[in-house]
Amino acid sequence: MSTHGSHLDPTVASLLKLPDDERIRALLADRFICHEKVGALLAECDYLAHRPPSLRPRGLLVCAPSGSGKTAFANALVRRYACHPATRLKAATKPVLLISMVNARDAEEIYRRLLEDLGCQRANRYTGKERRSMTLELARAANVQMVIFDEVQDLLNITPRQRVLALMGIKDLMNSLLLPIVALGTQEARYALESDQHLHARFAFRALPVWESDDYFRHFLESFESSLPLKRRSNLGSLTMMRSIIKATQGRLADIVWRLQIAAALAVGGEERVTPDLFHRSAYEFPTIVPAPSSQRRKPHGP
Numbered sequence: 001m002s003t004h005g006s007h008l009d010p011t012v013a014s015l016l017k018l019p020d021d022e023r024i025r026a027l028l029a030d031r032f033i034c035h036e037k038v039g040a041l042l043a044e045c046d047y048l049a050h051r052p053p054s055l056r057p058r059g060l061l062v063c064a065p066s067g068s069g070k071t072a073f074a075n076a077l078v079r080r081y082a083c084h085p086a087t088r089l090k091a092a093t094k095p096v097l098l099i100s101m102v103n104a105r106d107a108e109e110i111y112r113r114l115l116e117d118l119g120c121q122r123a124n125r126y127t128g129k130e131r132r133s134m135t136l137e138l139a140r141a142a143n144v145q146m147v148i149f150d151e152v153q154d155l156l157n158i159t160p161r162q163r164v165l166a167l168m169g170i171k172d173l174m175n176s177l178l179l180p181i182v183a184l185g186t187q188e189a190r191y192a193l194e195s196d197q198h199l200h201a202r203f204a205f206r207a208l209p210v211w212e213s214d215d216y217f218r219h220f221l222e223s224f225e226s227s228l229p230l231k232r233r234s235n236l237g238s239l240t241m242m243r244s245i246i247k248a249t250q251g252r253l254a255d256i257v258w259r260l261q262i263a264a265a266l267a268v269g270g271e272e273r274v275t276p277d278l279f280h281r282s283a284y285e286f287p288t289i290v291p292a293p294s295s296q297r298r299k300p301h302g303p
């Protein structure tokens with residue numbers, strides 16, 4: 001059994017020298033595993049972003065239950081397309097815009113959020129018309145290549161008229177910038193798009209998995225394990241572990257990640273691997289966390 005980190009990614013293996021409390025914090029930090037299903041979606045988004053601009057830009061709607069990794073996927077897309085700071089000759093770039101549709105009641109609000117993502121503070125000072133033209137202008141200057149709308153199912157919580165107006169705003173953006181749109185939401189998101197048949201017809205529909213004991217899940221668990229700075233191999237991809245993880249979480253990624261991180265943190269300084277017993281205990285036990293020095297602490301995110 002490996003005790004020197006040969007089962008880990010090299011960058012993760014180097015974390016084995018950290019003191020236990022730091023290793024626990026590293027184990028509990030968010031990580032993004034580019035598993036096969038998500039890799040295929042990223043490749044499809046790359047295709048949409050890189051194909052020559054078309055008069056009929058296309059969209060992708062990724063539907064999956066809560067906790068399946070939609071927002072994590074959106075953030076991975078944002079990181080994938082690096083922003084470049086302004087130089088003397090070129091404006092700063094921001095290739096991917098990401099906004100949430102929670103409570104977005106009309107196109108004006110959508111443009112306000114896009115402007116904020118483009119770095120324009122207090123966009124509510126401007127009229128709807130001004131917001132639209134500023135968004136288009138700034139998006140061209142920032143070389144935006146894709147816009148992501150998260151929580152699209154929230155469009156069902158507004159009036160039908162508001163929904164039509166919000167969808168018209170999305171369609172207008174798509175047509176004016178000739179850009180692909182990536183929409184994310186629960187299964188209901190599909191019904192939200194149906195209020196605009198023209199827009200709906202431009203979207204391809206994809207899903208993120210609810211996991212089951214198969215090769216995809218095994219590969220995910222193997223990658224996840226190699227990202228956990230524990231001294232010994234856990235064999236998360238064994239059939240027994242896979243089955244008990246699925247049984248305990250019903251295949252919901254948020255719960256899988258939550259439980260595995262706790263189990264891994266509980267293993268530090270003891271078993272040094274995730275055992276079936278530690279996984280079981282992760283349902284009701286928590287590791288002790290020594291707070292990080294203030295210089296290492298993450299600032300809380302705003303609303």
Ligand SMILES: Nc1ncnc2c1ncn2[C@@H]1O[C@H](COP(=O)(O)OP(=O)(O)OP(=O)(O)O)[C@@H](O)[C@H]1O
Binds near residue numbers: 032070254
């Ligand atoms: N590819 C991934 N690799 C590792 N962890 C992931 C991955 N995707 C998601 N997670 C983790 O799973 C949890 C849930 O993910 P996320 O918030 O993206 O789900 P969601 O589908 O957006 O949920 P909701 O519909 O409630 O907004 C988070 O803790 C996230 O860090």
Ligand SMILES: [Mg+2]
Binds near residue numbers: 070071072150
């Ligand atoms: Mg989300």
